[in-house]
Amino acid sequence: MFRKTTLLGLAVLPFSFAQITEDFENGWDEAAWPIYANDCNQGGSVALDTTTAHSGSNSVRVDGAGGYCGHIFFGTTSVPSGELYVRTWLKAQNALTDAHVSFITMPDSAQGANKHLRIGGQSKILMYNRESDDATLPDLSPDGIAASAALPTGDWQCFEYHVGADGSIETWLNGEAIAGLTSIPGETNPNAGQWQRSSVIPKPTGVYFGWESYGGDTNTFWYDDIAISDTRVGCD
Numbered sequence: 001m002f003r004k005t006t007l008l009g010l011a012v013l014p015f016s017f018a019q020i021t022e023d024f025e026n027g028w029d030e031a032a033w034p035i036y037a038n039d040c041n042q043g044g045s046v047a048l049d050t051t052t053a054h055s056g057s058n059s060v061r062v063d064g065a066g067g068y069c070g071h072i073f074f075g076t077t078s079v080p081s082g083e084l085y086v087r088t089w090l091k092a093q094n095a096l097t098d099a100h101v102s103f104i105t106m107p108d109s110a111q112g113a114n115k116h117l118r119i120g121g122q123s124k125i126l127m128y129n130r131e132s133d134d135a136t137l138p139d140l141s142p143d144g145i146a147a148s149a150a151l152p153t154g155d156w157q158c159f160e161y162h163v164g165a166d167g168s169i170e171t172w173l174n175g176e177a178i179a180g181l182t183s184i185p186g187e188t189n190p191n192a193g194q195w196q197r198s199s200v201i202p203k204p205t206g207v208y209f210g211w212e213s214y215g216g217d218t219n220t221f222w223y224d225d226i227a228i229s230d231t232r233v234g235c236d
Contacts, residue, residue, distance in 0.1 A: 019229040020078055024048065024058040036073040036208045038114070044072030044211060054089035054156045054224040064211020066218045073105055073210030080230040082165040086207055087227040087235065092153045093220040096121030102129065102212040103221055106204035117202045119161065120212070126151055126181060128169060130200065137169060137195040138180035144191035147180030149173055156224070158235035167201040175235050
C-alpha cells in the first residue's frame, strides 16, 4: 500500500523538494487537497469514494458536469519550482470524444495571470492544451492524432507526466512513453509544430485533478495514489 507523506523538513532542506504522495486511506484532507474551480462552478462535485480504489479502500471521485462552468478539480500548490513529475492512478467512466476536455489543470505563471497548462483530450486522444494561445500537443492532424493514445475506461490506469525547467514535456501511460505527448527542446517531433512555435516555458504553480468540459461532455473520474516529485516516480 502507498503511504501518505508530506514535505520533509523544509527548514532543514530549504532548496529541495520532498516527494508528496497521497493514497486517501486516511480520508480526503480538504485542507491539503482543496477544491479548485476557477471562475465558476455549476454542477461538478468531488467526494471521497470508499467503493473503488487502485490500492487500499479509498479514492477521490470527480463527477464533472457539461459546459465550462461544470468544471471542478482538487489538488495542491505544493509543487517543485523546477522539474515537475506527476504520477496518478486514474479511472475514467467514459471514453474521450472529439470534444475538448481537461482532467488535469495547472496554473501556469509563464502564460500570465489566470492561465493554465491543461491535460485532457480531443479527437478521442490524450493531449495537452496551452490556454493562452489554445495550442495543442500533439497537432490535431491525422499523424498527430495517431502519435497519441486513447485513454482506456473502466479500469485503473497509471498516468505520468514531466514538465521540465527547460520546457520539456514527457508523458507515459502505464509505463509506456507517448510519442505525440513528448516535446524536448532541440529534438524533432513532427507532430509538435503548433506547440513548439511558442517560446513559453511552463512554470506550474499547482496541480489539480478533476474535469473541465468546453462543450456538453460529462464524465466521472477517480484518482488514487498520487505522487508529485522532482524526479520520476514510476508506476510501482
